[in-house]
Amino acid sequence: MALAARSRxxxxxxxLMLLTHTPVYTLELHSPSGKSHTLLPSSLFELEEWREVIDKLTKDVEDEESLCGTLSVAVHSACxxxxxxxxxxxxxxDGYEFYDKQVQTHTSVPSLNPHWDQVDGAQELRLLCVSESAGQHDAVLGKASVKLDSKTLRRxxxxxxxxxxxVEVTLSLKYCAHPLDPPSATAPQKPVFCVSIETLAQQEGVLVPHVVRCCVEEVERRGLDEVGIYRVSGTSSDIGTLKAxxxxxxxxxxxxxxxxxxxxxxxxxKLFFRELPEALVPPKIFQSLAKTLEIQDGAxxxxxxxSLLQSCSEPNRxxxxxxLHHLQRVSEKQAVNKxxxxxLATVFGPSLLRLPVVGLGHDGPTMDISQEVVVQVQVVFCYxxxxxxxxxxxxxxxxSDAEDETTHK
Known part of the structure; x- marks a missing residue:
């Protein structure tokens, strides 16, 4: 009985405590970006304190010249x-003195001079260079902040x-101002599979598509010791999910x-290369490559x-x-990964080269499927x-723009 009385x-x-502290006042906060927050002060006094602080911060921000627009950041390299x-x-x-968003480049291949080309938007920024350690916490190698001024930034x-x-990190910045209106719905990203290399490279502003680089870097990060890498298939449903x-x-x-x-x-x-509308190695040079295999002198x-590669477009080449450089690095571990x-040439050859389709602007000798596969494998093997x-x-x-300049800070 005593225990029940104490519990009651x-x-x-x-x-009583819950009733006393139940908020009866609300304060709605809305930002130009479209975000909303609701504060629940427990008294009128606390509500008024919040209003005074917010009013002071708002006036301070209005007095200072701040950026409102899109800041694009391209991180190139580190040394x-x-x-x-x-x-x-x-x-x-940066958003009103607190950092609530963060983006990062994908992890580089182990190197003394890593390179990236990951572009994203921001308003104000801080940068950190982080070393990735397998099985341990990542270590911050250095950090820096950039003071952004709309007068010095340009389009x-x-x-x-x-x-x-x-570490010295090289990056590029450009800035495009826009009015303080809530952003419209973000346009959906264009697909990357079943799109020609040239089209994809142009829409991403790169020479090697992001999907290729991301997959290659991930394989080199943790797949070089995997037995049968590229020969052993993953689960088709998981591949489809990642493709999507x-x-x-x-x-x-x-x-x-x-x-x-x-x-x-x-x-x-592998699926990305297999689903290209036109093979990575253009069909127009397939027959020429097949003829080079007949040359006896290896050099x-x-x-x-x-020389034939020079006729390819820059993104394809x-x-x-x-x-090819990636597959060579995979092969360096062949004692482990077999x-x-x-x-590797046997796996990738049929995806990288295809015989021209007769009647679609390509005329020339044809070959049966077995001959075609031999050429596909041998060409990739020679490379x-x-x-x-x-x-x-x-x-x-x-x-490349005339206005670009290099500064050190």
Missing amino acids: KKLEQME GLQQPTSVYVCVEV RWRRQTLRLGQ AFNSNLREAVTRLRSAEVNVVSGVL SRLASML HTLLYL MSLMN LQCNNLPEAQTSRPHD
Whole structure:
């Protein structure tokens, strides 16, 4: 009985406390961006205090010249690392003295001089360079803040270099002002699968599509030791889910990529090349490449094959070179992953080269499916055997405008 009485008394005290602290006043806050917040002060005095503070902050902000528009940030590269490291750069969005949004580049391949081309919008920003550690907490290598001034920012890209601790990060900024109206509904992202390389590269403003680079970097981050990488297939439903994410939202796709099974990631990359409307290696040079295989001298054969690549468009050529360099790095671990250059050529050959379709502007000798596969595999194998492949350029230069300049801070 005594225990029940104590419990009843405790419950009455809690009910009284709840009644006493139940908010009877509300304060609605609305921002130009369309966000709304509701505050629930417990007294009229507290409500008035909130109103006074908000009124003071609002007037202070109005007195200062602040940005209202879209700030685009392109993070290019970093240097100054003491050893090859997988790093990424975080860009934090400033909003009324607190940082409530954050974007980051995807993690670089371990390197002393990592490169990115991830562009996003912000209003004010801080940057952090972070080293990724497997199984441990990521370590911040350095940080810096950028004072944004609408008088110095412009609509054209302006390159500058910032020191973040021991690391120097090169980035470009441009700014486009817009009125203080609630933003309209965001236009849906254009699909990336079943789209030509040239079209995709143009719409992303790069030379190597983001989906290719994201998948390659993820495979190199945790898949080089996977037995049968690219030969073993991932779950088709998971591959379809990741494909749908890339088609609708790049950020969501990158997030899913981190937790996806590595064979699913490799499967998405193979599917991307397989579903291109036109093969990565243009059909117009298929027959010429087939003839180069007849050249007996290896050096002459390779020189002819590299020469034929020059006839490809820049996005096709650099995407192919980017993929070939990646597959060479995969093969360097063949003692562990069992994927030799020939195995990789067998997997990728049919996706990267296709025989021209007779009657669609292509006339010439035909070959049966078995001959076609031999040519596809041998061409890719010859390219993979090359020890001096040209380097791939992943992004278009952002500093080509006459107004661009480099500054160090």
